Amino acid sequence: ALRLVPNLPDPAGTPEALDERAAIAQELARTPARISAKYFYDQRGCELFEAITRLPEYYPTRTEKALLIERGAEIAQSVGPVTSLIELGAGNCEKVRLLLPALQPRCFVGVDIAGDFVQGAVDQLAQEFPGLEVCAVGTDITAPVTLPAQVAPGGRLVFYPGSSIGNFNPSGAMTLLRQMRALAGQGGGLLIGIDLPKATAVLEAAYDDAQGVTAEFNVNALRHVNRLLGSDFDTSQWEHVAFFNHARSRIEMHLQAREALQVRWPGGERTFAAGERIHTENSYKYPLPLFMQMLTQAGFKTARAWTDDNDWFAVIHAQA
Numbered sequence: 001a002l003r004l005v006p007n008l009p010d011p012a013g014t015p016e017a018l019d020e021r022a023a024i025a026q027e028l029a030r031t032p033a034r035i036s037a038k039y040f041y042d043q044r045g046c047e048l049f050e051a052i053t054r055l056p057e058y059y060p061t062r063t064e065k066a067l068l069i070e071r072g073a074e075i076a077q078s079v080g081p082v083t084s085l086i087e088l089g090a091g092n093c094e095k096v097r098l099l100l101p102a103l104q105p106r107c108f109v110g111v112d113i114a115g116d117f118v119q120g121a122v123d124q125l126a127q128e129f130p131g132l133e134v135c136a137v138g139t140d141i142t143a144p145v146t147l148p149a150q151v152a153p154g155g156r157l158v159f160y161p162g163s164s165i166g167n168f169n170p171s172g173a174m175t176l177l178r179q180m181r182a183l184a185g186q187g188g189g190l191l192i193g194i195d196l197p198k199a200t201a202v203l204e205a206a207y208d209d210a211q212g213v214t215a216e217f218n219v220n221a222l223r224h225v226n227r228l229l230g231s232d233f234d235t236s237q238w239e240h241v242a243f244f245n246h247a248r249s250r251i252e253m254h255l256q257a258r259e260a261l262q263v264r265w266p267g268g269e270r271t272f273a274a275g276e277r278i279h280t281e282n283s284y285k286y287p288l289p290l291f292m293q294m295l296t297q298a299g300f301k302t303a304r305a306w307t308d309d310n311d312w313f314a315v316i317h318a319q320a
């Protein structure tokens with residue numbers, strides 16, 4: 001099987017690690033403070049996200065998987081022959097398993113911010129699909145993705161499921177779509193999943209579940225930041241807040257200080273008033289016609305969409 005050494009976390013003291021710490025500190029110093037959603041995904045965060053995808057309130061994963069199963073034959077027909085399947089934000093590689101039997105690519109590349117986590121999932125995949133060449137790439141997908149040299153330029157399908165594009169603001173999403181079109185290349189394609197606008201109660205329950213798994217996922221970002229930055233966040237002082245922002249058509253997640261508090265890290269500190277928030281995530285919900293326009297604007301040619309009976313989620317195939 002094709003293997004690539006995953007990008008390992010930058011050792012403390014390297015310029016990259018210092019840059020990352022500076023970036024985290026700068027976002028914490030702003031008002032309102034921010035922590036990028038990419039910092040949810042340490043080992044525990046990946047496990048908590050897996051638990052989220054199985055929650056009764058979190059409809060996106062099961063709705064998208066049902067679409068991939070029920071409309072799989074039509075999707076495969078629309079996509080045509082695939083040599084290399086490149087999944088962005090591959091995580092546990094749960095969804096690509098549903099595509100592999102029909103698409104039969106020669107090679108699978110799983111790209112994820114959590115390099116070790118995706119490496120484990122890709123290794124597992126290689127055992128289940130013996131003929132498949134696999135590799136894992138641990139990187140932030142907003143950075144240009146460097147593929148192993150063995151990945152041929154033709155016959156590429158970029159797979160970006162789960163509505164992860166919702167984490168980026170509309171202009172960031174456009175940049176990412178253009179990058180994905182370049183990655184797919186001439187004759188290639190994009191298969192992308194997007195979560196659609198729906199009743200506020202349904203959306204808000206999905207991001208504030210009764211068991212508190214999403215709350216734990218949100219608070220866990222503070223532990224990850226403590227490790228990266230050397231900060232002293234006390235997780236018990238922070239409360240999970242999630243709501244739908246109608247004007248911007250996005251779920252927002254925040255961490256709210258339960259009391260007045262102070263956070264220190266090497267070279268910096270800041271105080272938070274009781275009730276002050278750190279913005280940790282946006283999850284945009286694009287109406288399908290608007291997202292189809294964005295694909296066209298990003299240079300994709302034709303796009304075909306499949307939705308569930310409730311019109312809660314869409315899987316879209318676009319030609320690069």
Ligand code: AVJ
Nearest residue numbers: 052162163164167207214283
């Ligand atoms: C992985 C970004 C698609 O926005 O629904 C789940 C992350 N955050 N619950 C989403 C998430 C809170 C998820 N994405």
